[in-house]
């Protein structure tokens with residue numbers, strides 16, 4: 317007399333269990349499935365996973381106050397005040413913090429925005445793109461993929477062939493003349509840069 321009840325009970329229990337496991341799986345998988353940022357290139361990286369990490373103390377000593385503010389506190393330099401806005405020499409623009417090559421002078425163009433503007437990256441992996449909702453608007457923030465330094469923003473109103481406009485703070489950049497970039501190990505980048513680290517190199 318008891319067996320049908322027992323088996324019924326067991327059956328029900330199994331069903332409940334599997335539904336529970338399924339639910340558990342679904343719930344558990346949610347944090348792993350990162351919201352795609354819907355951005356063209358680069359990867360969204362967590363601060364802690366940057367390959368190059370500098371102590372804030374060291375950076376405060378090595379960078380100018382403006383370079384520190386822009387790269388570490390996501391600041392923005394005044395328009396038309398940056399040293400690279402009208403800079404036209406041929407070479408490579410690197411991250412002022414870690415020296416990673418970011419842009420080629422051949423992709424620099426005059427956007428009229430007051431900030432150095434580029435229509436392409438030196439490599440697709442050079443910068444990390446993230447959503448920036450500050451100031452009540454949505455922009456795409458660009459930061460150095462190696463050290464996380466804030467660089468500027470990416471807009472979709474650039475010239476051909478990419479249609480992209482990387483609007484970058486001069487304070488986030490260092491510059492290597494063509495000869496220095498392709499030469500051995502250049503000992504210094506453009507003279508005006510306040511003590512910056514070499515090491516991006518090749």
Ligand SMILES: [Zn+2]
Nearest residue numbers: 411414460463
């Ligand atoms: Zn960097």
